[in-house]
Amino acid sequence: MSRTITSLQAALQSLPDNAQEPVVDHLFASHLLNSLGFQTEEIHPQYSTGNGSVDKAARKTIGDDAFLHTKSNPYLLLELKGRDINLSQDAAQYQVTVEQIKRYLLAPNCTTVQWGIITNSCHIQLFRKHGKVIFPATKCISIDANNIDNVAAEIRQKIENTNKALTIAVYNNKGGVGKTTTTVNLAAILTFLGKKVLAVDFDPNQQDLTSSLGIPLSQGSVFEALTERNIDLLTTLYPYKFPLKKLHRELRFDVIPADQKLTDTPEHQLLSHLQSHTLYRKLEPAQQEYDYILIDSPPNWRIFSQLAVYAADVVLIPTKHNNLFSLENAAMAMKKFIPEVQSKKLDGSPIPLPIFFNGEKITDPQLKVAQQEINNILKDAKQEGFNLLPYFYPKYTKAKKDLHIHEVPSYANIAGSAFSRIPAVYRDISAHEYYKNLAKEYFLQ
Ligand SMILES: Nc1ncnc2c1ncn2[C@@H]1O[C@H](COP(=O)(O)OP(=O)(O)OP(=O)(O)O)[C@@H](O)[C@H]1O
Ligand SMILES: [Mg+2]
Numbered sequence: 001m002s003r004t005i006t007s008l009q010a011a012l013q014s015l016p017d018n019a020q021e022p023v024v025d026h027l028f029a030s031h032l033l034n035s036l037g038f039q040t041e042e043i044h045p046q047y048s049t050g051n052g053s054v055d056k057a058a059r060k061t062i063g064d065d066a067f068l069h070t071k072s073n074p075y076l077l078l079e080l081k082g083r084d085i086n087l088s089q090d091a092a093q094y095q096v097t098v099e100q101i102k103r104y105l106l107a108p109n110c111t112t113v114q115w116g117i118i119t120n121s122c123h124i125q126l127f128r129k130h131g132k133v134i135f136p137a138t139k140c141i142s143i144d145a146n147n148i149d150n151v152a153a154e155i156r157q158k159i160e161n162t163n164k165a166l167t168i169a170v171y172n173n174k175g176g177v178g179k180t181t182t183t184v185n186l187a188a189i190l191t192f193l194g195k196k197v198l199a200v201d202f203d204p205n206q207q208d209l210t211s212s213l214g215i216p217l218s219q220g221s222v223f224e225a226l227t228e229r230n231i232d233l234l235t236t237l238y239p240y241k242f243p244l245k246k247l248h249r250e251l252r253f254d255v256i257p258a259d260q261k262l263t264d265t266p267e268h269q270l271l272s273h274l275q276s277h278t279l280y281r282k283l284e285p286a287q288q289e290y291d292y293i294l295i296d297s298p299p300n301w302r303i304f305s306q307l308a309v310y311a312a313d314v315v316l317i318p319t320k321h322n323n324l325f326s327l328e329n330a331a332m333a334m335k336k337f338i339p340e341v342q343s344k345k346l347d348g349s350p351i352p353l354p355i356f357f358n359g360e361k362i363t364d365p366q367l368k369v370a371q372q373e374i375n376n377i378l379k380d381a382k383q384e385g386f387n388l389l390p391y392f393y394p395k396y397t398k399a400k401k402d403l404h405i406h407e408v409p410s411y412a413n414i415a416g417s418a419f420s421r422i423p424a425v426y427r428d429i430s431a432h433e434y435y436k437n438l439a440k441e442y443f444l445q
Contacts, residue, residue, distance in 0.1 A: 008035045008152060009145045015121055020082035024121045025055065029080055032119070033058055035152040036076075037160065041066040047074060050108035054101075055080040057113075073112040076159060077104050081120035088123055089140040098127075105129045111445060115159050119143075125348070126155050128313075130166040131443045135313050136348025163287040165198075166443070168294050169312035169350065173329035173337075175299035178318040178358035180208040181414060181424075182438075183296040187253050188242075188423035189435040193444070195291040197253040198237070202279070202308045203298040207258035213240050214421030215257050222259035226282055227273045233282040234289070242426050251426070254290075262304075270303055276344055280311040292443075301337050310341050312350040316442065318358040321370040321405075330355050331377045335386050353442055354394040356406040359414070371403055406441045408434050 005013075011031040015024065033043050038058040044067055047057035059067040059075040067074065079101045085093045101116040105127070116127040116134070125140040137158055141151055170179045170186075180203070187199040201209040210217055215238050225231040237254040244251060262270070279295075286293055297308040309315055315338060319326040334352045341350060362370075374392050381388045395402040408414075414431050417424040424431035 005145075006035075006149055007031055008148050012121060012143070012145050012148050015083070018083060019121065020084055021080055022082075024082055024119075025080050028119075028121050029056060029078065032152065033078065035149070036156045038076075041068045044068050044071060044074070047071070047077070047109075049077070049104045049110050051103055052100075052107070054078070054104045057110075059112075074110060075113060076115040076117065077101065077110065077113055078117045078119070079104065081118070083120055083122055085120050087118060087120045087125075087140065088142070094123075094140065098125075101127060102134050105134055106132065106445070114162055117155070124151060124155075126158060128158075128162075130313070131445045133166055133314055133353070133443060135351050139346060139348045165287045165290045165293045166314065167283065167287070167312045168292065168314055168316050168353075169297055169305075169308040170294060170316045170318065171297045171305055171309055171333060172317050172319060172326055173299060173301055173305075173332065174319075174323065174326040177299075177320055177323070177326045178408070179203075179299070180206075180212065180296050182316065182318050182358065182408070183209055183294045184212055184423050185414070185425045185431065185435040186439060187292070187294050188251075188425045189432065189439050190292050190443070191251050191253040192425065192432075193436070193439065196289065198256065198286055198290045198293045199240075199253060200256040200279075200283075200293065200295040200308075201258040202295050202304050204258045204260075204262035204304065205298060207263070208418070209296045210255065210257040212418040212421065213255060213423070215240065215255055218257045218259040218261075220259065220261040222256060223261035223265070223273075226262075226278055232285060234286055242422065267303060274303060274307060276306060276310045276341075279307040280345075283311050306337075306341070309338065309350055310345060315350050315352050317352060317355045318408075319355045320360050321357045321362050322360055322366060324373055327355070327370070327373060327377060330391075331381055331388055334388055334391055335381060335384065352391050354391050354406070356408060356438070356441075358408045359410045361410050362407065406438065408438055 008031045011028050014027050042058055042060055044057045046053045054077045056078040057074040059073055087094045087097060097118050101118050105113055105116045114129055118125050123140050124143050126138040127134050128137040143151055170183045183199055187197045191197045218236055222236045225233045225236050237256050239252050240255050242251045283293060295308040297305040317330045319330050338352055378388055389396060393403050395404055413428040414424045417427055425435045
């Protein structure tokens with residue numbers, strides 16, 4: 001049986017082994033973009049991002065607005081390299097190229113961009129941008145004539161069915177660092193800022209999120225929705241509503257409450273009902289409904305945290321500057337737990353977000369001690385082959401040695417609000433500001 005060669009396969013086969021960037025551009029780039037669904041007038045070469053120029057930008061024609069002519073509202077960026085640049089995942093040039101595409105994705109003329117691709121025609125990787133957050137949507141895939149059509153189809157499928165939501169697991173193995181408080185108040189502030197939010201209480205043993213909002217516990221229906229194929233998890237949600245009387249507005253975010261049956265079922269039985277991907281799969285319909293899905297996890301690395309982290313695009317890790325365990329556990333999540341999940345999940349996600357300090361007053365001498373401890377953690381990690389610097393000091397560069405870590409200060413009205421059943425950000429202007437800053441720091445572009 002003869003097999004016809006697709007133009008994309010032919011393009012790849014025509015490339016010499018040592019093809020440099022102009023050759024990859026000339027022989028491969030437009031075939032790749034065509035196979036991703038973009039026609040010639042939908043592709044702009046050397047697009048000026050406002051922070052350097054990216055090799056290609058693309059967007060489908062809307063009415064008579066062809067991207068090549070109007071240059072408005074780009075949707076996807078493609079950064080090309082030659083085969084002389086090694087884009088395999090642990091190469092230094094790969095890291096540099098990832099930083100480069102991130103810089104373009106966040107540049108002023110790219111606020112509408114949702115997707116970024118890097119390729120040198122030997123490797124390819126797709127990245128998603130949601131607000132300020134950039135995370136992998138595929139692994140860094142090795143490509144050749146045999147798999148290129150499948151890889152292109154997979155990428156096309158993703159970019160044509162963009163998930164609306166960013167899914168965030170709030171996790172630290174250490175207890176009492178503010179996971180639940182962060183989840184509740186982030187959900188509340190993002191709602192206030194006009195986003196559609198779902199919060200999931202996935203800590204059934206403590207049920208803190210559910211009770212801090214005064215929401216009734218689920219009596220088995222979340223358990224059933226998770227374990228039975230035909231039940232939609234969104235049937236179990238409970239709306240949390242808060243009236244803004246002066247503005248004649250009502251705020252609402254949705255909550256999947258903690259479930260008593262999940263609490264009562266012994267872990268060995270849960271393990272036969274729930275798989276790593278269970279929560280991820282069950283949240284798929286919600287991915288198209290919400291802007292943000294926030295999952296509160298328990299303080300251990302057991303079934304509920306594992307499913308929560310698997311379901312997430314990114315993991316937000318609260319810590320305390322004066323609690324060494326909370327910092328060491330953050331590093332442990334980055335070196336061990338999150339990579340474990342990445343290796344099961346196969347799309348490069350989830351990734352950790354940089355840590356923040358939550359809920360303690362910090363004096364300058366204390367900050368110095370914390371930095372010393374963090375430096376030791378970073379040094380140990382480096383010896384084990386991990387570069388955790390970006391997750392502890394995201395603003396640190398060689399040129400600017402910025403050791404600032406974001407803080408949510410200690411504030412009595414944050415602690416007090418669980419009793420009132422109202423998120424602190426709706427009751428208190430300072431709490432409102434603190435969490436707005438957190439949302440801006442991490443998520444909002
Ligand atoms: N910024 C803050 N200012 C003051 N109190 C805070 C702050 N953040 C959290 N707290 C308080 O600290 C305590 C622990 O917070 P929280 O329950 O959110 O932690 P957690 O990590 O979810 O705990 P667990 O590991 O038990 O689930 C709570 O009493 C909470 O009200
Ligand atoms: Mg909690």
